[in-house]
Amino acid sequence: MKTYTFNAKKLFPIYPVTVGFNFEQDDINRPLGVDMEQIFVVSGGIGSISIDGSRSALERGDMFFLSKGVAHSYSGDADFRTTFLGFDGELCHSIFEHYGVKSSSVYKGKNFELSLLQIKELYDGTESMTDSALLSANTYRTVAAFFVEALKKERTPTELVRDYIEASFGKPLTLADIMEFYPYSKAKLCRDFSARYGITIFEMLTKIRLDHARTMLKIDPCMKLKAVAAACGFNDTSYFCKMYKRVYGRTPDSERQRRGFEHKVDKTSTKRNEVTKANNS
Structure with missing residues (x-):
């Protein structure tokens, strides 16, 4: 091929x-x-x-x-x-x-x-x-x-579920998908997962998706919110923005604008330093 x-x-x-x-x-x-x-x-x-x-x-x-x-x-x-x-x-x-x-x-x-x-x-x-x-x-x-x-490394079945969620955050994920490789019951999975991590499976999935989205916005403030949402497994951009604000206290758009401003300040500072060096040489 x-x-x-x-x-x-x-x-x-x-x-x-x-x-x-x-x-x-x-x-x-x-x-x-x-x-x-x-x-x-x-x-x-x-x-x-x-x-x-x-x-x-x-x-x-x-x-x-x-x-x-x-x-x-x-x-x-x-x-x-x-x-x-x-x-x-x-x-x-x-x-x-x-x-x-x-x-x-x-x-x-x-x-x-x-x-x-x-x-x-x-x-x-x-x-x-x-x-x-x-x-x-x-x-x-x-x-x-x-x-x-x-x-x-070696993981318990519950930790393997967490790893699977981390690796699959960008695509639709259901409990049925997880149960295909989890060897016990749904009830045991949900109980053990909450005991291990303090949150439910789908709260963990949302957290992981938002963490990856925040990384993307920090690195590339110009990336469209729709593209960030889709890449992190959110089909609805409005829901993505709502959840982002709930977790981080600001909207992804304000996060992007803030990062874009910092990037702009850095470029301005660099240019100012170059001018200063030129004037001093």
């Missing part, structure tokens, strides 16, 4: 560079790495990968992350296929810091299907995607979901 390559949308805090689904993978050897961040799911066959001289075997379901500029090579058998997303932007550092990502790594024994599905959704929607801001938001969601799963 083909891959898609994008012109870098450097106006946005995170943007896709290239995306591929179930790609028939050639042998790769990049001693200088590449100028983007990359996440992969092995979607077929077997192979091996070397990252900075450290080699690991690869099989279907393995996930790996390649950081910008890190030497790597990988190859596999005739059935070796990968599903991947290459991305870049100033938000990458914050994402890595938030999830504790310190270096390129291979992740085994994870629930790779969710990442595979989300990269596929990004891939399938590429040709019809005309809103660059929404494309940026979907890239953020896909990368965040990848690291939620990749860095997951």
Whole structure:
């Protein structure tokens, strides 16, 4: 299958560079790495990968992350296929810091299907995607979901539910969706979840969605509220604004204007400093 390559949308805090689904993978050897961040799911066959001289075997379901500029090579058998997303932007550092990502790594024994599905959704929607801001938001969601799963340690069933919500915040989510992998009853889930986190499942889902929305507004004050709401799983922009004000004490529009003003002040200060330097030289 083909891959898609994008012109870098450097106006946005995170943007896709290239995306591929179930790609028939050639042998790769990049001693200088590449100028983007990359996440992969092995979607077929077997192979091996070397990252900075450290080699690991690869099989279907393995996930790996390649950081910008890190030497790597990988190859596999005739059935070796990968599903991947290459991305870049100033938000990458914050994402890595938030999830504790310190270096390129291979992740085994994870629930790779969710990442595979989300990269596929990004891939399938590429040709019809005309809103660059929404494309940026979907890239953020896909990368965040990848690291939620990749860095997951042993969890109780209740904690796994919380992780699933974190990884799926951008799409419609029902209790029936959760019950497909939760091994006990609905009553036990709701009781144990509230005991563990102090709030209900759907209060947690709303909180996570709003937290991600607030991050987007801080990083990119120019992003349309409709795009932010949609990327964070809110079908109704009015409801999104209502909930945002209830939680944060201000509307998302006022948050955006405030951030935009701060950004404008920073640019003005920079320009003033440049003029001062020029006058003093």
